[in-house]
Amino acid sequence: MVIPRSLREEAGLSEGTLMKVAVDRGGRLVLTPQVAVDRNGSSRRKNRKQILQELAQTVAEIRQEAKEKGIDKMSMKEIRAAVDAMRQDLKKKEARKRSAG
Numbered sequence: 001m002v003i004p005r006s007l008r009e010e011a012g013l014s015e016g017t018l019m020k021v022a023v024d025r026g027g028r029l030v031l032t033p034q035v036a037v038d039r040n041g042s043s044r045r046k047n048r049k050q051i052l053q054e055l056a057q058t059v060a061e062i063r064q065e066a067k068e069k070g071i072d073k074m075s076m077k078e079i080r081a082a083v084d085a086m087r088q089d090l091k092k093k094e095a096r097k098r099s100a101g
C-alpha cells in the first residue's frame with residue numbers, strides 16, 4: 001500500500017514504515033506503525049549480546065528522532081492531544097475532498 005508523502009509527513013512516518021491495518025467499530029480502516037522483527041534463520045544464529053546491541057541501537061535511533069521532533073519533552077496527555085488534533089484535521093480535509101469531488 002502506498003501512502004502519499006504529504007500524509008506520511010503529516011503523520012511523522014518515514015517511507016517503508018511497516019503498518020498494521022485494522023477496522024474499527026465504525027468500519028474505518030486504522031493504520032498503526034509497527035516494528036519489524038527479523039525472524040529468519042540468520043537472526044537466530046546471532047548471540048544474545050548482538051541482538052541486544054541491535055535493539056539498543058534501534059531504541060537510540062527512535063529516541064533521537066523523538067528528540068529532533070520535540071516529542072521527548074511532551075507528556076502523554078500532550079501527545080494524545082496532538083494525535084487527536086491531527087485526526088480532526090485529517091477528517092476535515094477528507095470532508096473537504098468529498099464535498100469538492
